[in-house]
Amino acid sequence: MTKENHVATASPEITQSGGEGAASPSKNGVKRRSFLKSLGVAGAALSGGSLLTAAAEASPRASIITVGDVAILRFLAAAEILETDLWQQYNELGGIQDSEVPGGSGSPAYAAAISFLDGDMSQYIHDNTEDEMTHEVFINAYLVSKGAEPVSLDQFRTLPSSQATGAQQIGRLTNLMQLSVDTTWWTRNRSRTGNPDLGDTFPQAIPSLAVGQHTAIPRTDEDLESANFLQAIANTAGFHFATIEQGGSSLYPKVAQRVTSSEVLRIVLSIGGTEIMHFQTWSDKAGNYKRLPAITDPVTGVSVTFKDLNSPPFGGEDFQTNLIMPEPTAFISRKLPPVSIIRPTQTKGAAMGALNALTADGLFIGQSKDFFNFMRTLAIEADLAVRE
Numbered sequence: 474m475t476k477e478n479h480v481a482t483a484s485p486e487i488t489q490s491g492g493e494g495a496a497s498p499s500k501n502g503v504k505r506r507s508f509l510k511s512l513g514v515a516g517a518a519l520s521g522g523s524l525l526t527a528a529a530e531a532s533p534r535a536s537i538i539t540v541g542d543v544a545i546l547r548f549l550a551a552a553e554i555l556e557t558d559l560w561q562q563y564n565e566l567g568g569i570q571d572s573e574v575p576g577g578s579g580s581p582a583y584a585a586a587i588s589f590l591d592g593d594m595s596q597y598i599h600d601n602t603e604d605e606m607t608h609e610v611f612i613n614a615y616l617v618s619k620g621a622e623p624v625s626l627d628q629f630r631t632l633p634s635s636q637a638t639g640a641q642q643i644g645r646l647t648n649l650m651q652l653s654v655d656t657t658w659w660t661r662n663r664s665r666t667g668n669p670d671l672g673d674t675f676p677q678a679i680p681s682l683a684v685g686q687h688t689a690i691p692r693t694d695e696d697l698e699s700a701n702f703l704q705a706i707a708n709t710a711g712f713h714f715a716t717i718e719q720g721g722s723s724l725y726p727k728v729a730q731r732v733t734s735s736e737v738l739r740i741v742l743s744i745g746g747t748e749i750m751h752f753q754t755w756s757d758k759a760g761n762y763k764r765l766p767a768i769t770d771p772v773t774g775v776s777v778t779f780k781d782l783n784s785p786p787f788g789g790e791d792f793q794t795n796l797i798m799p800e801p802t803a804f805i806s807r808k809l810p811p812v813s814i815i816r817p818t819q820t821k822g823a824a825m826g827a828l829n830a831l832t833a834d835g836l837f838i839g840q841s842k843d844f845f846n847f848m849r850t851l852a853i854e855a856d857l858a859v860r861e
């Protein structure tokens with residue numbers, strides 16, 4: 474979206490409040506004309522005059538969406554497509570392959586290693602995958618219903634599949650085999666004083682997982698041979714699940730602050746709520762990880778250690794493994810009382826921040842320049858959206 478387009482974005486605000494419209498006619502004159510350029514079918518069919526009348530009688534914010542709303546939804550659609558792609562890979566090997574989530578035939582050894590985190594892991598992986606599929610399909614269908622362009626990333630499905638038995642051999646969008654997993658979600662949500670929105674930073678829970686490249690799925694059947702290395706792969710997945718879903722838990726409330734249509738707000742809040750449920754589930758499961766001494770990847774030579782986070786030098790609220798809900802912390806201002814919240818939620822640069830975080834995790838290693846250009850464009854457009 475160019476800045477010019479952005480200025481021309483619809484302003485349903487004036488359609489909701491005739492009184493406000495009358496108060497500043499010159500400003501609203503511009504808004505009224507630009508409103509007709511909006512993507513809402515109803516808006517396009519009405520004159521500027523009748524628009525105000527219709528607005529007074531209906532709830533225009535519900536059905537008319539702006540260019541900014543479309544940009545936010547298009548970025549979210551792309552994010553959901555990427556999420557589906559990665560969860561699909563987990564499901565093929567460690568989840569339940571059925572008519573709801575088809576594809577793959579399972580890796581019993583990997584599924585058993587993952588089940589160390591919870592006996593129901595395969596069901597949770599299946600359900601998370603199905604959720605992402607429906608998020609992707611719904612947002613795209615909603616865009617189409619509003620006359621907007623849906624998002625497809627099919628041309629970028631070029632990354633290799635795992636060669637382990639159980640995985641489909643198809644082109645992928647995401648790479649789960651070279652991850653540098655940011656585990657600061659663990660300490661960020663346990664801190665009673667820090668908030669990334671107030672400039673605070675947080676230590677890694679599993680520092681060796683955040684550096685070097687680690688696989689979260691067996692790359693080949695050889696990765697199943699060492700029980701300890703296979704468990705390290707499953708632990709890596711356990712921390713990566715929550716890393717991904719923490720992203721969604723924050724992304725939706727961040728962008729919600731800049732949508733205009735109340736219907737789009739409803740969509741963003743409703744899907745965002747599911748993302749928070751995902752994060753809650755995975756932050757609970759990650760705490761059950763198997764403590765492991767330094768384990769070296771036999772292929773890359775990279776090592777990872779899963780220490781007991783309940784013991785010194787860890788322990789305390791920042792690391793305690795049975796904390797699965799956010800500790801109350803500073804929010805908006807340190808002068809206000811601590812409160813239990815999702816964090817971060819600052820809206821500025823939300824889409825690009827999410828894209829950069831996923832990129833830093835190594836999720837797109839091997840992707841083309843065209844892929845990054847496409848995703849960056851969607852992120853820039855979404856971040857230009859303003860609530861009107």
Ligand SMILES: [Fe+2]
Nearest residue numbers: 553556605608
């Ligand atoms: Fe999702």
Ligand SMILES: [Fe+2]
Nearest residue numbers: 718721748751
């Ligand atoms: Fe999700």
